[in-house]
Amino acid sequence: MASNRRDFIKKATAGAVGVSLTGGFTSASAQSYSRIIGANDRINVAIQGLGRRYPGYVESIASEKNNVKLLYLCDVMKSQRESAALKFSKHIKNKPILENDIRRVIEDSKVDAIFMATPDHWHAPGACMAMEGGKHVYLEKPCSHNPREGELLVAFQEKYNKLVQMGNQQRSSFQSQEIINDIHNGIIGDVYKAIAFYRNTRGRVIKPVIAAPPEGLDWDLFQGPSPRKDYMHDTWNYNWHWYGWDFGTAETGNNATHELDIARWALDVKYPEHVNVYSGKFQYKDDGWEMYDTMEANFHFSNNRLIQWNGQSRNGYNKYGAGRGTIIYGSKGSVFIDRSGYKMFDIAGKLIKTNMSSKTEAGVALGGGGNLTTRHCDNFFKAIRGEEKLTSPIEQGAISQMLTHYANISSRIGKSFDVDENSGRIYDRDAMKLWSRTYEPGWEPKL
Numbered sequence: 001m002a003s004n005r006r007d008f009i010k011k012a013t014a015g016a017v018g019v020s021l022t023g024g025f026t027s028a029s030a031q032s033y034s035r036i037i038g039a040n041d042r043i044n045v046a047i048q049g050l051g052r053r054y055p056g057y058v059e060s061i062a063s064e065k066n067n068v069k070l071l072y073l074c075d076v077m078k079s080q081r082e083s084a085a086l087k088f089s090k091h092i093k094n095k096p097i098l099e100n101d102i103r104r105v106i107e108d109s110k111v112d113a114i115f116m117a118t119p120d121h122w123h124a125p126g127a128c129m130a131m132e133g134g135k136h137v138y139l140e141k142p143c144s145h146n147p148r149e150g151e152l153l154v155a156f157q158e159k160y161n162k163l164v165q166m167g168n169q170q171r172s173s174f175q176s177q178e179i180i181n182d183i184h185n186g187i188i189g190d191v192y193k194a195i196a197f198y199r200n201t202r203g204r205v206i207k208p209v210i211a212a213p214p215e216g217l218d219w220d221l222f223q224g225p226s227p228r229k230d231y232m233h234d235t236w237n238y239n240w241h242w243y244g245w246d247f248g249t250a251e252t253g254n255n256a257t258h259e260l261d262i263a264r265w266a267l268d269v270k271y272p273e274h275v276n277v278y279s280g281k282f283q284y285k286d287d288g289w290e291m292y293d294t295m296e297a298n299f300h301f302s303n304n305r306l307i308q309w310n311g312q313s314r315n316g317y318n319k320y321g322a323g324r325g326t327i328i329y330g331s332k333g334s335v336f337i338d339r340s341g342y343k344m345f346d347i348a349g350k351l352i353k354t355n356m357s358s359k360t361e362a363g364v365a366l367g368g369g370g371n372l373t374t375r376h377c378d379n380f381f382k383a384i385r386g387e388e389k390l391t392s393p394i395e396q397g398a399i400s401q402m403l404t405h406y407a408n409i410s411s412r413i414g415k416s417f418d419v420d421e422n423s424g425r426i427y428d429r430d431a432m433k434l435w436s437r438t439y440e441p442g443w444e445p446k447l
Helices: 002-011 027-034 054-062 078-089 102-107 120-132 147-160 174-184 219-223 250-267 371-384 394-413
Strands: 043-048 068-074 097-099 113-116 136-139 164-166 191-199 274-280 294-301 305-312 324-330 333-338 341-346 351-356
Touching: 043 054, 043 102, 054 068, 054 078, 054 371, 068 078, 068 102, 078 097, 097 102, 102 113, 102 120, 113 120, 113 371, 120 136, 120 147, 136 371, 147 394, 164 371, 164 394, 174 250, 174 333, 174 341, 174 351, 191 250, 250 294, 250 305, 250 324, 250 333, 250 394, 274 394, 294 394, 305 394
Parallel strands: 043 068, 043 113, 068 097, 113 136, 136 164, 191 305
Antiparallel strands: 191 324, 274 294, 294 305, 324 333, 333 341, 341 351
């Protein structure tokens, strides 16, 4: 019986490769595999990475309607495995296996899908290993650490024919879906510009020094695909975001991913033609923060369309009246969209329509979770069963993620550049040197 169920799961995504620019898998593909797998077939899952993000998955995994069994909790930090096990014990009946090494989880043929919520440098290599091992993947943002990894994710998905849902959960917002559909149908006229923004009040961080890894941390596995180096104090627990490019993708990869995806979706564009960036570290100049903490990026598209990113990591001024969101401008009006819903204004700036959810999704606070994450996870499970299209298939997620990579690359080389709007490749030799990265020997994803 178990082997039959496993065969059903493997067949579930046969032929599911067609995507549209703004949607998920084509309905024909969804119908083709909805006849193969039934709603009563249990999906066995594992979670890799048990830090701030995994609590957002609890409700969906524990829901009886999803018929999911959590088989593994995997993390390189012992205390995080134990903490997650305690949290899940209040919501599920079985006791998942606590595992240090995701490779052992991938080897288990009973596992159908893996949630990946690790540091950024692990995302694409881990997802590629999982697909090669026959698993569907829920892949947190950023889906890739660099442009090449986005290409690899799409190539692995096409080769192994597994579902990959990117964790930009606002794609599952009913309000966002509604208003963007209306925008595409001309409700604010011809759209020409989007402003995506984020602000936070992150404080000082220490200057890292070489130290022994914290008790219970497998530092070698934490580094995983990244070249080996000595542990630096206080870098493993979230602060890896701000200490160089080995593990993180700075604030743009960390948060701009969400709003830039909404902007690109609303403007119905793919790759830009030109990118220019203003960025720098302007707050707490004497602390250990190594990245920019302020960035303004401009992405120029054909048909005279523009997406602007305004990110403030450590200055709390509400320039746009909210902590984060996206503003879409059209010839007949404008729309403000965030995780709570949207507000539409006419050309005179008068509010004429609004649809705001009564439920909340974490905004600028650490971690996240809420109704959008639950809905996004539910969609992932239903897509595995063929009942729905993925709301954020990796083919689309990888394109949106490229905007963050362009911005980071422009910031790092200190100049603007042109882009091939069809392929996404950059017309600049210095920029293309950052298209990929160096891997620890044996860890580079290869088809």
